[in-house]
Amino acid sequence: MSSFSIKSHRQGIVYSTPHFFILNKGNNSGKPLVAPCPNCFVIQFQCESEKEQIYWLSYSLWQSKAFYPLLRGSVIPFVVLLDVKSCLLDGLNKVDENPAQFEKAVVALRSLEAMEKQFKQNLLLIASAKRMLFYKYIS
Numbered sequence: 486m487s488s489f490s491i492k493s494h495r496q497g498i499v500y501s502t503p504h505f506f507i508l509n510k511g512n513n514s515g516k517p518l519v520a521p522c523p524n525c526f527v528i529q530f531q532c533e534s535e536k537e538q539i540y541w542l543s544y545s546l547w548q549s550k551a552f553y554p555l556l557r558g559s560v561i562p563f564v565v566l567l568d569v570k571s572c573l574l575d576g577l578n579k580v581d582e583n584p585a586q587f588e589k590a591v592v593a594l595r596s597l598e599a600m601e602k603q604f605k606q607n608l609l610l611i612a613s614a615k616r617m618l619f620y621k622y623i624s
Contacts, residue, residue, distance in 0.1 A: 489539060491570050494527040503536040504529045507543060507569060514564040515552030515572075517543045526566060541591045542576045551576070 494506060508516040510524035517540050518525060528543075530536040546552060551572055556562040580587045 489528050489530050489535065489573075491526050491528045491566060491573075493566065494521050494525045496521070496523065498527075500527060500529060502529045502531070503533045505536060505540050505543075509566075509569070510561055510563045512556075512562060513547075514556060514562060515543065515547040515569065517547065524563075526569060538580070539573065539577075541594065542580060542587075543573060545590065545594070546572060546576055 491507075493509075504527055506518040506521050506525040506527055508514055508518060508522065508525050521527070528536075528539060530539065552564055552569070555564050555568040555572065557565065
């Protein structure tokens with residue numbers, strides 16, 4: 486079982502242990518982040534492998550909208566620290582039941598992320614080609 490500490494992030498603090506951030510305000514609450522933002526929690530770990538496991542777990546929970554029922558607030562929705570921690574612990578319990586299946590899902594997710602990045606890059610190239618085509622036509 487992984488051991489981690491989760492707390493509210495304060496601007497200006499530099500963390501020496503492996504860590505990542507989780508957004509806590511807005512409709513994307515629960516989204517894991519590499520860089521901090523003003524409205525986020527920080528999760529710190531003892532080793533890099535634990536960080537990777539929890540990062541991909543939180544990413545999968547965010548993608549599956551597991552944090553959505555935990556949102557509070559009427560104007561700007563937010564999620565509280567205790568709810569995030571309990572959701573992550575529940576997810577960890579499920580991962581511990583079948584770690585091989587989770588690893589397969591993470592490998593598939595990483596390849597899909599790479600494909601998505603390549604697809605976005607291709608769309609930017611297509612937009613640039615369109616712009617150049619019309620630029621030649623106009624000038």
